[in-house]
Amino acid sequence: MSRENIQTITLSLLILFLIFFIGELATTNGERNKKELSEYEQLMGLGEPQAHVPGPIEVLKLAVKELSHPFYDNGPNDKGIGTQLFYSILRVLAGYLLAVVIAIPIGFLIGMSPVFYNALQPYIQVLKPISPLAWMPLALFVIKDSILSSVFVIFICSIWPILLNTAFGVMSVKKDWLNVSKTLEMGPFETAFKIILPAALPTIFTGLRISMGISWLVIVAAEMLVGGTGIGYYVWNEWNNLDLTSVVFSILMIGIVGMGLDLLISQTSKYFMYQE
Amino acid sequence: MKKFLEVNQLAKKYPIKGEKNTFLSVFENINFSMQKGEFVCIVGHSGCGKSTILNNLAGLDSPSSGNIIMDNKNVKKPSLERGVIFQNHSLLPWLSVLKNIKMAIACKFKELSTKEIEKRALHFLEMVELQDAVKKLPHELSGGMKQRVGIARAFALAPELLLMDEPFGALDALTRGKIQDKLLEICEKTNQTIFMITHDIDEAILLSDRILLMSNGPQARIAESVHVNIPKPRNRAEIVNHPNYYLIRNHLVDFLINKSSEIAKGIQNNTIDDSEMPKNVSFTNTADLENRKAM
Numbered sequence: 001m002s003r004e005n006i007q008t009i010t011l012s013l014l015i016l017f018l019i020f021f022i023g024e025l026a027t028t029n030g031e032r033n034k035k036e037l038s039e040y041e042q043l044m045g046l047g048e049p050q051a052h053v054p055g056p057i058e059v060l061k062l063a064v065k066e067l068s069h070p071f072y073d074n075g076p077n078d079k080g081i082g083t084q085l086f087y088s089i090l091r092v093l094a095g096y097l098l099a100v101v102i103a104i105p106i107g108f109l110i111g112m113s114p115v116f117y118n119a120l121q122p123y124i125q126v127l128k129p130i131s132p133l134a135w136m137p138l139a140l141f142v143i144k145d146s147i148l149s150s151v152f153v154i155f156i157c158s159i160w161p162i163l164l165n166t167a168f169g170v171m172s173v174k175k176d177w178l179n180v181s182k183t184l185e186m187g188p189f190e191t192a193f194k195i196i197l198p199a200a201l202p203t204i205f206t207g208l209r210i211s212m213g214i215s216w217l218v219i220v221a222a223e224m225l226v227g228g229t230g231i232g233y234y235v236w237n238e239w240n241n242l243d244l245t246s247v248v249f250s251i252l253m254i255g256i257v258g259m260g261l262d263l264l265i266s267q268t269s270k271y272f273m274y275q276e
Numbered sequence: 277m278k279k280f281l282e283v284n285q286l287a288k289k290y291p292i293k294g295e296k297n298t299f300l301s302v303f304e305n306i307n308f309s310m311q312k313g314e315f316v317c318i319v320g321h322s323g324c325g326k327s328t329i330l331n332n333l334a335g336l337d338s339p340s341s342g343n344i345i346m347d348n349k350n351v352k353k354p355s356l357e358r359g360v361i362f363q364n365h366s367l368l369p370w371l372s373v374l375k376n377i378k379m380a381i382a383c384k385f386k387e388l389s390t391k392e393i394e395k396r397a398l399h400f401l402e403m404v405e406l407q408d409a410v411k412k413l414p415h416e417l418s419g420g421m422k423q424r425v426g427i428a429r430a431f432a433l434a435p436e437l438l439l440m441d442e443p444f445g446a447l448d449a450l451t452r453g454k455i456q457d458k459l460l461e462i463c464e465k466t467n468q469t470i471f472m473i474t475h476d477i478d479e480a481i482l483l484s485d486r487i488l489l490m491s492n493g494p495q496a497r498i499a500e501s502v503h504v505n506i507p508k509p510r511n512r513a514e515i516v517n518h519p520n521y522y523l524i525r526n527h528l529v530d531f532l533i534n535k536s537s538e539i540a541k542g543i544q545n546n547t548i549d550d551s552e553m554p555k556n557v558s559f560t561n562t563a564d565l566e567n568r569k570a571m
């Protein structure tokens with residue numbers, strides 16, 4: 001292992017230790033304060049022991065417990081964290097893949113034809129900045145299904161980065177490479193698949209990665225809104241139960257799954273990168 | 277002898293931005309022809325329109341007026357019969373050296389099997405001595421190696437006419453010399469018809485049968501066509517001893533330094549008649565000198 005690697009790992013562990021230490025310190029302070037509550041406050045139940053920000057050790061204990069049987073299902077209000085994450089991932093993938101299938105061909109079209117580009121540009125510019133959650137009421141009314149509505153919201157938020165990056169990637173294909181295809185007498189389909197697509201793939205993957213990131217951000221919020229299942233609903237439900245340990249634990253899990261999804265795409269994109 | 281390639285009254289104009297109905301005329305009245313197997317270089321100052329002429333020959337660009345006829349057919353769009361070696365090699369960076377060439381071969385020789393395509397690709401890579409780099413990606417190659425891959429790709433397609441736009445412009449003198457030798461050797465074997473742009477007059481004399489000289493732009497012309505009367509095969513060490521070498525070289529230098537701008541002025545003032553252009557220039561009197569030496 002190189003010297004730099006050792007330094008990196010040491011620093012990383014140090015940060016982890018600091019988080020634990022400060023976390024523990026900050027939260028035990030909170031508990032001590034509660035013991036010094038006035039009689040009035042105790043009477044009013046303001047110092048309820050279960051409603052407090054949990055320390056790292058508490059969260060860790062819960063994590064071990066939850067992750068040892070993540071997929072249990074005891075009815076609508078008691079599902080394992082794995083089950084909830086599974087629902088969320090499923091929705092994200094459904095909306096996301098739909099966006100991929102639609103955005104890449106349209107992006108290609110926009111990138112290849114200035115007419116399409118200019119014609120669609122104003123619509124894209126207006127639709128793009130709309131918060132995906134703003135679509136939710138309309139989606140619920142039209143689709144009349146909360147699960148499909150959150151899939152739609154994911155779809156609508158992932159489509160723009162993929163669309164624009166595909167178009168941009170296609171537009172910035174080097175003229176020299178297109179000249180190569182012309183002098184080789186390639187037809188439009190051959191040019192699209194053998195020259196433009198491989199040339200644009202790195203840029204397309206940038207879009208795919210951004211969209212996946214946004215989708216994972218949005219699904220949590222969407223599920224808080226529509227309820228039922230999913231990690232977003234789970235967080236909100238635990239908040240209603242005032243179980244902050246579970247809230248912190250699920251926040252952590254949201255981060256880890258998000259990182260996993262991002263890693264999945266960035267690793268895949270490595271196969272399509274090229275260096276000039 | 278039947279002309280293989282004929283360029284008639286070629287002209288290129290660009291509209292000037294912001295001014296209606298005024299045009300920048302890059303070149304006009306360009307006339308020249310080429311025979312099968314001929315190696316022709318074109319030399320001229322930067323911006324006179326050499327690349328534009330080459331792109332017109334390739335069919336990647338179209339002239340404002342005039343026409344180009346190759347093998348009795350009008351040149352209108354790019355074709356596999358006209359190979360191009362671009363200045364910046366233009367290999368596809370996501371394909372290995374071998375795959376770059378295989379893809380090109382597959383486009384031209386559709387009847388070949390995968391095995392035959394690979395065999396042909398390897399043959400031409402060996403020709404440019406790159407058999408050890410077949411698996412490499414273009415960015416892993418030096419500039420000279422990339423240019424050699426470009427040459428291999430172009431020759432593997434066996435085009436009727438090969439067009440080269442300053443193929444060695446970006447290389448250092450040593451590498452450039454080596455690749456020129458390689459090109460000489462390959463041309464000797466294949467008798468490839470080549471049209472090449474260069475800024476290097478020694479390169480032009482070493483490689484070509486004829487050198488076209490362009491006057492300065494705008495309204496550039498091909499003013500002269502200089503025959504390189506030095507027998508082939510040539511090699512760089514001996515060619516300088518040929519009595520025609522310095523005659524030709526001095527003529528080219530004089531043209532580029534003095535005449536190219538004088539002609540440009542003359543054309544702009546209408547004091548020069550371009551109907552006889554390009555003027556054929558040939559240093560034939562030394563040919564018997566050569567014979568006498570041989571005796």
Ligand SMILES: Nc1ncnc2c1ncn2[C@@H]1O[C@H](COP(=O)(O)OP(=O)(O)OP(=O)(O)O)[C@@H](O)[C@H]1O
Nearest residue numbers: 290300302320321322323324325326327328329493
């Ligand atoms: N799209 C364009 N619009 C306007 N003018 C252009 C355009 N393309 C080329 N030109 C002009 O045409 C002229 C010839 O360009 P060209 O690239 O053929 O020159 P060149 O002889 O190849 O020069 P160099 O030796 O530097 O490569 C230049 O003066 C350039 O300004």
Ligand SMILES: [Mg+2]
Nearest residue numbers: 326327328441
């Ligand atoms: Mg040029």
